[in-house]
Amino acid sequence: MDLRTLTFLVVGATFALYVYIAIRARAGTTAEFYVAGKGVHPVLNGMATGADWMSAASFISMAGIIAFKGYDGSVYLMGWTGGYVLLAMLLAPYLRKYGKFTVPEFIGDRYYSNKARLVAIICLIVASLTYVIGQMKGIGVAFSRFLEVDFATGLVAGMAIVFVYAVLGGMKGITYTQIAQYCVLIFAYTVPAIFIGLNLTGNPIPQLGLGSTMADGSGVYLLDKLDQVCVDLGFAAYTAQKGTTINIFLLTLSLMIGTAGLPHVITRFFTVPKVKDARSSVGWSLVFIAILYTTAPAVGAMAYLNMMHTVQVGEVGTPAGNIKYDDRPSWFKNWEKTGLLKFEDKNGDGRIQYYGDDKEFAKKAETFGWKGNEMVKVDRDIMVLANPEIANLPNWVIALVAAGGIAAALSTAAGLLLAIASAISHDLLKGILKPDIDEKSELMASRIAMGGAILVAGYLGLNPPGFAAQVVALAFGLAASSIFPALMMGIFSRRTNNTGAISGMLAGLGTTLLYIFWFKGFLFIKSTAMLPDNPANWLGGISPEAFGAVGAMINFIVALTVSHFTKDVPDHIKHLVEDIRVPFGSRAAVDH
Amino acid sequence: MSDASAYWKANIRLVIGCMIVWFIVSYGLGILLVEPMNSIRLGGYKLGFWFAQQGSIYCFVALIFFYANRMNKLDREHNVHED
Numbered sequence: 001m002d003l004r005t006l007t008f009l010v011v012g013a014t015f016a017l018y019v020y021i022a023i024r025a026r027a028g029t030t031a032e033f034y035v036a037g038k039g040v041h042p043v044l045n046g047m048a049t050g051a052d053w054m055s056a057a058s059f060i061s062m063a064g065i066i067a068f069k070g071y072d073g074s075v076y077l078m079g080w081t082g083g084y085v086l087l088a089m090l091l092a093p094y095l096r097k098y099g100k101f102t103v104p105e106f107i108g109d110r111y112y113s114n115k116a117r118l119v120a121i122i123c124l125i126v127a128s129l130t131y132v133i134g135q136m137k138g139i140g141v142a143f144s145r146f147l148e149v150d151f152a153t154g155l156v157a158g159m160a161i162v163f164v165y166a167v168l169g170g171m172k173g174i175t176y177t178q179i180a181q182y183c184v185l186i187f188a189y190t191v192p193a194i195f196i197g198l199n200l201t202g203n204p205i206p207q208l209g210l211g212s213t214m215a216d217g218s219g220v221y222l223l224d225k226l227d228q229v230c231v232d233l234g235f236a237a238y239t240a241q242k243g244t245t246i247n248i249f250l251l252t253l254s255l256m257i258g259t260a261g262l263p264h265v266i267t268r269f270f271t272v273p274k275v276k277d278a279r280s281s282v283g284w285s286l287v288f289i290a291i292l293y294t295t296a297p298a299v300g301a302m303a304y305l306n307m308m309h310t311v312q313v314g315e316v317g318t319p320a321g322n323i324k325y326d327d328r329p330s331w332f333k334n335w336e337k338t339g340l341l342k343f344e345d346k347n348g349d350g351r352i353q354y355y356g357d358d359k360e361f362a363k364k365a366e367t368f369g370w371k372g373n374e375m376v377k378v379d380r381d382i383m384v385l386a387n388p389e390i391a392n393l394p395n396w397v398i399a400l401v402a403a404g405g406i407a408a409a410l411s412t413a414a415g416l417l418l419a420i421a422s423a424i425s426h427d428l429l430k431g432i433l434k435p436d437i438d439e440k441s442e443l444m445a446s447r448i449a450m451g452g453a454i455l456v457a458g459y460l461g462l463n464p465p466g467f468a469a470q471v472v473a474l475a476f477g478l479a480a481s482s483i484f485p486a487l488m489m490g491i492f493s494r495r496t497n498n499t500g501a502i503s504g505m506l507a508g509l510g511t512t513l514l515y516i517f518w519f520k521g522f523l524f525i526k527s528t529a530m531l532p533d534n535p536a537n538w539l540g541g542i543s544p545e546a547f548g549a550v551g552a553m554i555n556f557i558v559a560l561t562v563s564h565f566t567k568d569v570p571d572h573i574k575h576l577v578e579d580i581r582v583p584f585g586s587r588a589a590v591d592h
Numbered sequence: 593m594s595d596a597s598a599y600w601k602a603n604i605r606l607v608i609g610c611m612i613v614w615f616i617v618s619y620g621l622g623i624l625l626v627e628p629m630n631s632i633r634l635g636g637y638k639l640g641f642w643f644a645q646q647g648s649i650y651c652f653v654a655l656i657f658f659y660a661n662r663m664n665k666l667d668r669e670h671n672v673h674e675d
C-alpha cells in the first residue's frame with residue numbers, strides 16, 4: 001500500500017474515533033459545554049490536560065527548533081514544563097476552591113469589578129487567539145504534507161476540520177476525546193523516536209540513547225558526534241550556547257509564567273473533584289507531558305544528525321561528499337512540493353551543499369567551489385513529520401506521525417477555541433452585556449465566536465510571524481504579562497484592589513503587545529513593523545518572544561504601587577481571599 | 593483564625609522552599625551555570641546540557657508530587673482538609 005493511502009487510512013481511523021467519542025458525549029447543557037462533567041479523575045484529567053497542552057507547537061514544531069538550535073532550544077523544554085510547578089503551587093488548588101467556570105469570572109469577582117472582568121476577557125482573547133494562530137501554522141504544515149498540496153490549501157482544509165470538530169463537541173466531548181488523542185499522539189511521537197534511537201545508538205530508550213555512544217562501533221558519543229558534524233560544516237556546536245544568557249533566561253521565565261496563565265489550561269483544574277485532586281492532577285499532567293518533552297531532545301538531535309548525513313554523504317570539501325540533487329530521497333521531493341523546503345543550485349554543480357555561516361568556514365567553502373548554503377529554505381516545522389522518512393522507517397510509522405501531529409493540533413485548537421468562546425458568550429455576553437440571556441442563545445453565541453476565531457486565526461496563520469513554536473511563545477508572553485500576575489496577586493496579596501489589578505493588567509499586556517508588534521508588525525502584518533526583528537534592535541537584547549517576563553514584572557509593580565495609593569480592598573473580598581486559601585468547605589466541582 | 597494563618601504561613605514556607613529548588617535546577621544549573629556544569633559529564637551528556645534538556649523536567653515532576661503530598665499532610669494537621 002502506498003504511503004498516501006496508508007496516511008489517509010490511519011488519519012481517517014483516528015478521526016472516526018474522536019468524532020465517535022465526541023458525539024457519544026455530546027454536550028447537552030452550557031455547563032457541560034464549558035467544563036467537563038464534574039468529577040473527572042485526576043489521572044484522566046492529567047492525561048486530557050496533556051493532550052490539551054501539547055499542541056502543534058510541542059508535537060510538530062519543538063523538536064525541529066531544538067534540532068536547529070541545539071542547546072538554545074532548551075528554553076522550550078524547561079519553559080513549557082516548569083510552568084506546571086507554578087500552576088500547582090500558586091494557582092490551581094486555589095482556583096479550584098473558588099469553583100467557577102472561567103478565569104475572567106474569578107478576576108471579576110476577586111477584584112469586585114466588571115471592568116476587571118472585561119480587561120481579563122480582552123487579555124484572554126488576545127493571548128488565546130495568538131496561540132491559535134500558531135496551531136493553524138502547524139495544522140497547515142501537517143495537512144499540506146499529507147494531502148500533498150501547498151501550505152495555503154492545507155491550512156484551509158485544516159480550518160474546516162477544526163471548525164466542525166470544535167463546534168460540535170464542547171468540553172464534555174473534548175475531555176474524553178482528548179484522552180484518546182493523548183494516547184494517539186504519545187504513541188505516534190515515541191515509536192519513531194525508539195526506532196531511530198535503536199538505529200543510531202542501539203538504545204531503545206530515546207532519553208538514554210541521546211547520551212549513548214553511536215552504534216557504528218566508533219565509540220563516539222552521539223552528542224559529541226553531532227557537535228563535530230555541526231562544526232565541520234560551519235555551524236556552531238550543537239550543545240554550545242548561541243543566544244545571550246539574558247534572553248535565554250527571560251524567554252524560559254516568560255514561557256513558564258505564561259504556561260501558568262493560559263486560560264485553557266487553568267480551566268482544566270476546575271473540573272477535578274477536590275482541591276486535593278487539583279494539586280496532584282497538575283503533577284499527573286506533567287508526567288504525561290514529560291514523556292513527550294524528554295523524548296523531544298532526542299528526536300531533534302537524531303533527526304538533525306540524520307538530515308546532515310543525508311546531504312553530506314562523504315567528506316566535507318570533496319565533490320562526491322555532497323549528494324547529487326537528482327539522487328535526493330523521496331522525503332526531500334515531497335517536502336519541496338509543500339514549498340517548505342527549497343533548494344537552489346547556487347554553484348551549478350548539481351549537488352546539494354548545506355552549511356553554516358561561520359566566517360572561517362566561509363573562506364574554506366569558497367575554495368571548495370561552494371557559493372553559499374543551497375538549502376535556502378528549511379522550515380523547522382517539517383522536521384518531526386519528515387523525521388521517520390529521513391530515517392527510512394516503515395510507511396505505517398510515517399502515517400502514524402501524521403495522525404499524531406493532527407491530533408495534537410486539533411486537541412489544543414479545540415481547547416483554546418473553547419476558552420475564547422466561553423470568554424465571549426459566558427463572560428462578556430451573559431456576565432456583562434445581557435445577563436438574562438437563555439442557555440440556548442448562549443450556546444449559539446459561543447459557537448459563532450468559535451467560528452469567528454477560526455477565521456481570524458486561519459487568516460493570520462497564512463502569514464505567521466514565525467515558526468509554530470515561536471508564535472505560540474508570543475502567546476505565552478501575552479498570557480504571562482496579563483493574566484498570571486492578576487491571578488497570583490488575587491490569591492497571595494489581600495491588598496491588591498480593583499484599580500491596581502486593572503492598571504497592572506493593562507500595563508503588562510500593553511507594553512508586551514507594543515513590544516511584539518514593534519518588531520513583528522501590528523496585528524502581525526509584517527509590513528507595519530517599526531524595526532527589523534533582530535538582536536541589534538532589541539531593547540537590552542530581549543527578543544519579542546521573551547518580553548512577556550518583563551511585561552509580567554511591569555504588571556506586578558504597577559498593580560502593587562497603584563493599590564498602595566488607592567482605596568483598600570473591602571472586607572467581604574478579604575474574607576473571600578481568606579476562604580480560597582484553605583481547602584476546607586470547597587463545593588462540588590463546578591455545578592451551578 | 594490563628595490556625596488558618598499558621599496554616600498559610602506553613603504553606604508559604606513550603607512553596608518558597610520548592611521554588612528555590614525549581615529555580616536551581618532550571619535557571620541555575622541549566623542556564624546561569626551551564627558553562628561550568630558542562631565540564632562535568634554524565635555519559636554522553638554534558639551535565640549543564642542534561643539539566644537543561646532532561647534533568648530539570650524530572651525535578652519538576654518530583655517537586656509537584658512532593659508539594660502535593662506535604663500539602664495534604666498540612667491540611668490534616670491544621671484541620672482545614674475537605675471532608
